[in-house]
Each structure stands twice: as C-alpha cells, then as structure tokens.
Amino acid sequence: MPDISKARTGSPADSRTRQASARHYLMCPPVYFDVSYSINPWMDVTKPVDPALALAQWERLRDLYRDLGHQVSEMTAVDGLPDMLFTANGATVVDGRVLLANFRYEERMPESDAHRAWFRANGFRHIYQAAWTNEGEGDCLLAGDRLLCGTGFRTDRYSHGEVQELFGRPVIGLTLVDPRFYHLDTALAILDQDQIMYYPAAFSAGSREVLRRLYPDAILATDADAEVFGLNAVSDGQHVVLPQAATHLIGELRRRGYTPIGVDVSELNKAGGAVKCCTLELRAG
Numbered sequence: 001m002p003d004i005s006k007a008r009t010g011s012p013a014d015s016r017t018r019q020a021s022a023r024h025y026l027m028c029p030p031v032y033f034d035v036s037y038s039i040n041p042w043m044d045v046t047k048p049v050d051p052a053l054a055l056a057q058w059e060r061l062r063d064l065y066r067d068l069g070h071q072v073s074e075m076t077a078v079d080g081l082p083d084m085l086f087t088a089n090g091a092t093v094v095d096g097r098v099l100l101a102n103f104r105y106e107e108r109m110p111e112s113d114a115h116r117a118w119f120r121a122n123g124f125r126h127i128y129q130a131a132w133t134n135e136g137e138g139d140c141l142l143a144g145d146r147l148l149c150g151t152g153f154r155t156d157r158y159s160h161g162e163v164q165e166l167f168g169r170p171v172i173g174l175t176l177v178d179p180r181f182y183h184l185d186t187a188l189a190i191l192d193q194d195q196i197m198y199y200p201a202a203f204s205a206g207s208r209e210v211l212r213r214l215y216p217d218a219i220l221a222t223d224a225d226a227e228v229f230g231l232n233a234v235s236d237g238q239h240v241v242l243p244q245a246a247t248h249l250i251g252e253l254r255r256r257g258y259t260p261i262g263v264d265v266s267e268l269n270k271a272g273g274a275v276k277c278c279t280l281e282l283r284a285g
C-alpha cells in the first residue's frame, strides 16, 4: 500500500512538490507614512514613527519580490493618505476583474480614487465598485478555486455576496472576533491552492470549525506568531515571505517543504500592517 502519510504530515519529500509561480503585485511606497489617526489597536498616535526606516523596510520587501522573479508595479503615494502603502486593502483582482474597496473609515476612503485611477490607467477594463464595506484583499483571499472572506471588523458580510457574484467562485465567510486581528490577512495566509496557515483564536467557534473541516492539515500559528503579524504573509507557492519574528511559523513552513523568507517590517507594524498588507496581487484574466 502506498504510504501517503509522509506527504500529509509534511516530510522533507514535500519540498519536491512545492512550485513557485510568477506573480504580479501592486505596491505603494510609504512616502507619507505616519500614524496620525487610530483605526486599529496597533496604531498609537503618541508613538513616534520613522518614515525613512519604513521606506527602507518597504524597499527591501519590493526588491525581494523582484529578486524572486515577480513583477512589482508601483502606485504614486498621495500626501495626506498615510495608510496608502497598504495596497492590499484597495481592491481584489481575480481574472482581470477588479472589485474596488469601499473603506470602513473616512480616513482611508480617498484611497479608492487613487486605486480607480491606477487600474484605469493600467489597462484594466472590468472595474467595479464594492457597494458594501469591503477592504479588498485585506479580507478576501483567493485560495485555489474559492475565496476566503473575512468579516467582523471591516468588510461587511453582505459584501461576501457581491464578491461571489463578481468572481463566480464560492465564498467561504469567516468571522473575526479579536480586534487585534481585524483583517482576515492578519489571521490567515494562503500558502498554495489547498494549504493555508491561520491563528484559530482570531476566529469565531463556527469559523474555526469551518477551517478545520476545509483544511485539516493547516499550519496553526501560536499566539506569539500572530502577535508579530506572522500570518500577514505572501506565498508564491514555494517562497513564503513573512515577518522574521514569526519563528515558530518559519520552522513549520520549512518542515512542510516551503522556503520561508523572514523580513523586518517592524516600522510598518506601528500602523497595524506587515508583509501582505503592502502587497496586492493582480491576477490577469
């Protein structure tokens, strides 16, 4: 009888099956980075930020993606929009269709105009505006043929319907319950078509059960991993770029045959973001 247990538990043999695929990302340099308002528990307006350090950390991330063979497009930052570096919140793009965000907080709403203009200027012909509150890939993650969509703090659960309708893929709605993990991408990361990693305590009991049923072999993050934004990660199927402080996740990823790459995004953490937040994936049609 063939022994499939090794593949399922992540023996070194897994590494032969991990496949990177070239991606296209949209990023925005943190030229006007600041924490001048607070819309999540990480944002402390009394703590000084170092914009030069934030820019240096961001540039290293951008250069890393390029070194890994991915294409990175850049948007121009807008003065007065300090969170604009978090492009993942601007839209969800699948099959060349763009669902523009409808931000929950007034402070970020003007980012949508910049995103709309960017997509128009860059040849995207199918651009839609979310009718309900929707914070883009912060809460909508493509996992193979399904979309995992968060709700609870930002994206409205009614928006899950418009996401499913536009992209024609089943949406699995997941409820977030811990305000520190206010976007789905702070609590869960897609590793490849059928594998994820997540932090169970960030989800309601029912959503935890859904995740257990769909992903019985998922990598589970510890409290320490989650608190350093370890789930705010970007995978190309083989390389997983994540905050370097997430040491337990880094070990687990390696054990399963992925190639984890830890980066320092400590300055960006002050705004409540890390790797994935800075990275919007553009999926062509």
Ligand code: ARG
Pocket (backbone or CB within 6 Å): 039, 040, 043, 083, 086, 088, 089, 108, 137, 138, 183, 185, 186, 271, 272, 273, 274, 276, 277, 278
């Ligand atoms: N300060 C931003 C906000 O609260 C951080 C966004 C982080 N982005 C993300 N995809 N999790 O909206």
